Amino acid sequence: MTSVNTENWWQGAFIYQIYPRSFFDSNNDGIGDLPGIIEKLSYIAELGADAIWISPFFTSPMKDFGYDVADYRGVDPIFGELEDFKQLVKRAHELGLKVIIDQVLSHTSDQHAWFQSSRVNNDNDHSDWYVWAAPKADGSPPNNWLSFFGGSAWKFDSRREQYYFHNFLDCQPDLNFHNPQVQNAVLDVLKFWLDIGVDGFRFDTANMYFHDEQLRDNPSRDRSLAIGGMNPDNPRSYQAQIYNVNRPENIAFMEKIRQLLDQYPGRTSLGEIGSVEDTLGTMAAYTKGQQRLHMCYTADLLGEEKSAAFIRKVIETTTVQMEGGWPCWSLGNHDATRFISRWGHDVEDKTRFAKQMLCVLMCLRGSFCIYQGEELGLDEAELKLEELADPFGIAFWPEYKGRDGCRTPMVWSNEKLGGFSNGTSWLPIPQAHLNKAVSEQNHRDSLLNFVRQFSAYRKQHSALINGDIQFQNSCDDVLMFTRSNSEETLLGVFNLSSREQCLDLPPTWNTLSSPQAAEDFHDSKLTLKPWQYCLLTQ
Structure with missing residues (x-):
């Protein structure tokens, strides 16, 4: 069996993403919390995960549900206390799980003490910690930069009689990383959590x-070209994101982060890359060599396109550009429409479809993230405008319905609130999700059982953990590639269609006994049912 419990444990790791306010509510206030995560850690370990990634739980006014941090060292009371987090780390490590936490460093909440000091005047210890600029002669903003949430990325502050810059909500002012004091301050934040015992960080908007x-x-810009992680309905998509994001100085700061992490053996980093057209090239730049981030991920597999040709293009392009760097793949997260709805809306057998797509994910070269509920086959929740909490969805409704549909609470049992809480959940729980609850998936053919089986099977084959990847030509609806290292070579064949496929393969290949896979391979002919896969070896 292949083990990832080394200093390079993150290479090929299965990372389970937890959105804490929707995971498990231990005190019945309707919001998930850290003690709730502790209670369910054994479930994640049994799933076969190597690590958990926890979305923000820091002190926050929750205007953007934790991505507006008011205290980088504090735990928000709705999630618990710092001691709860320390107990979480301890219990996770006892179960063999690494702990990765979000770090939202590009901006803070406007309630952060740094910003409260900075906005007083332009001559104090924090006056240059944020991006301030004078109005134009007519009082308008300094330039044309736009916010993700609509309108100008500048807000006028009457106290300083200047504008401050915000890529996101106007209550999320951007830090001025050109100031060395800011760089040192956020590095101290990372050191604080490293000393507590976290195993790594996921860096929000790392570029x-x-x-x-x-x-x-x-x-x-040419709007026919996609921008990673941005809805084409967003006015910001009319601009080439050249001067407000992805600046060359970013990479130099990533190297400072890596220098700090290297002082703590076995720690890792995962960067989110978005808001650029060349997301894969940017990911390659941010992971180049051994001096920058350990891993990055993009939104390339989080869009509408799901064809075998598209997936092959994304992976092959990444493999060439990264030159040995390490990607991390996912089919969803807390910002993306759930893949069951995004890719499988026209598929009749959604369970078989979900098994196939998660199997592809677990067979790609790189590490991978599974977002809570994907292992159950949860689809996107359809919410009414009055049920929304996400400011993004409220701002752009109905063209864009926001992110609440993928953030509804986890379902643990087939009860009214899915076993998530005995209170009133912060977002409604769809009735249809209850039949997909953990308690309802104990049977052999369930999606949950498949994920458990295949994640265990994957650990028995080192080529699936750290092997190279090489794509093979096939018909349009079939994705086929080899994973190989010095120990073994495996061939994965995946039917990404609702039609049966029959392929001719060299007789040197033999089928492997893998979870719920096809075994109909006779006289060099492999037959795959709709949304079925097969692994073979020589």
């Missing part, structure tokens, strides 16, 4: 820390 000091206008 958005720095801005153009000249504050030049962003040019217009």
Whole structure:
């Protein structure tokens, strides 16, 4: 059996993402919390995960549900206390789980003490910790930069009589990373959590820390080209994100982060790359060599396209550009429409479809994340406008319904509130989700059981953990590639369609006994049922 419990445990690791306010509510206030996570850690360990990634639980006014941090060292009372987090780390490590936590460093809440000090005047200890600029002569903003949430990315502050920059909500001012004091302050934050015992960080918007000091206008762009992680209905998509994100200084700061992490053996980093057209090239740049981030991920597999040709193009392009760097793949997260709805809306057998897509994910070269509920086959919740909590969805409704549909609470049992809480849940729980609860998936053919089986099976084959990947030509609806290292070579064949496929393969291949896979391989002919896979070896 292959083990990832080394200093390079993160290579090929299965990372389970937890959105804490929707995972498990231990005190019946309707919001998930850290003690709730502790209570369910054994479930994640039994799933076969190597690590958990916990979305923000820091002190926050929750205007953007934790991605507006008011105290980087504090635990928000709705989630518990710092001691709860320490107990979480201890219990996770006892179960063999590594702990990765979110770090939202590009911006803070406007309630953070740093910003409260900075906005007083332009001559204090924190005056240059954020991006301030004078109005134009007519009082308008300094340039044309736009916010993700609509409108100008600048807000006027009457106390300083200046504008401050915010890539996101106007209550999320961007830090000025050109100031060395800011860099040192956030590095101290990382050190604080490393000393507590976390095993790594997921860096939110990792390519958005720095801005153009000249504050030049962003040019217009060809909107036929996609921008990673951005809805085409967003007005921000009209601009090439050149001067407000992805600045070259970002990479130098990633190297400072890596220098700190290297002082703590076995720690890792995972960067989110978005808001650029060349997401894969940017991911390659941020993971190049041994001096930058350990891993990055993009939104390339979080869009509408799901064809075998598209998946092959994304993976092959990444493999070439990363030159040995390490990607991390996912089919969903707390910001993306659940893949069952996004990719499988027209598929009749959604369980078989979900098994197939998660199997592809677990067979790709790289590490991978499974977002809570994907192992149950949860689809996107359809919510009414009055049920929304996400400011993004409220701002752009109905063209964009926001992120609440993928954030509804986890379902543990077939009860009214899915065993999530005995209170009133912060988001409604769809009735249809109850039949997919953990308690309802104990049977052999369930999606949950398949994920458990295949994650265990994967650990028995080192080629699936750290092997190279090489794609093979096949018909349009079939994805086929080898994973190989010095120990073994495996061939994965995946039917990504609702039609049976019959393929001719060299007789040197033999089928492997793998969970719920096809075994109809006779006289060099492999037959795959709709949404079925097969692993073979030589």
